Amino acid sequence: MDNHFRFHNLSRKNMSFEEIYAHIEWFISQDPKAQYILMIGTxxxxxxxGTRFITGIVIRRVGHGVWACLKKHExxxxxxxxxxxxxxxxxxxxxxxxxxTPEKRQRLFTLILPYIDEGSSFTLEGHLDVGKGKRNKTKIYVEEMMSRLKGYGMKARVKPDSFVASSYANRYTK
Structure with a gap:
């Protein structure tokens, strides 16, 4: 796979997207009855x-932990x-x-599907480093950027709810 799509976290370096996806699939399979939020933000x-960009991927098992990784683009x-x-x-x-891809999303959803009636869920969110606050310089771009992410079937989040972009990825841009 292209070196452009290499990810790392504190315990592993140089992971391919396929390795990331396999880990997310494994993470969900460990407790398919839980609620999951897959979040991506930059x-x-x-x-x-120049400019350093960090994109984070976080899979959250609501109330029971997360697994995360990131990729750098400069x-x-x-x-x-x-x-x-x-x-x-x-x-x-x-x-x-x-x-x-839709097939990969479907595979993740299929893991929790038998437990939907018991409260299991899977949501895909895109976290934007923009905010709607009166003093926020990015407020004029909120609707444009949110509509772009919604076009990919993602639930778009902005500050203060976009912590993958505004906190996790932010920590590694310095």
Whole structure:
């Protein structure tokens, strides 16, 4: 697989998307009666010689832990214009979301399907590093970016509910 799609976390480096997907599938299979939220989000930081983007993937078993990984993307361009930077963050989130093809999503959903009546669920969320607050400079881009993620069948989240982008990925952009 292309080196562009290499992921890591604190315990493993250089994972392919197929390894990530297999781990998510395993994670869900350990307790298919639970509620799951698969979250993808990207944040960025302008560096001296360009812009660093970090995309996080987090699978959350509600009330019972998470497993997460991330991928780094760096450009030599300093993306100073806010719309350009937010657009690129959204694009990188969409790019990873596309790896979860309808067939892959269906396989994950099939794991929890027998337990739907017992409260099991599976949701896919896209986390955007934008907010609707009056003082937030990104508020004018919220609807545009949310509609892009919804086009991929994702539930779009913004600050303060978009912690994969605004907290997890943010931590690694520095």
């Amino acid at each position: 944040d960025s930081q302008i560096q001296r010689n 450009t030599t361009k300093r993306m100073e214009h806010l719309h350009e930077k937010i657009s690129m963050e959204t694009f990188l989130t969409e790019e990873v979301a596309q790896l979860f």
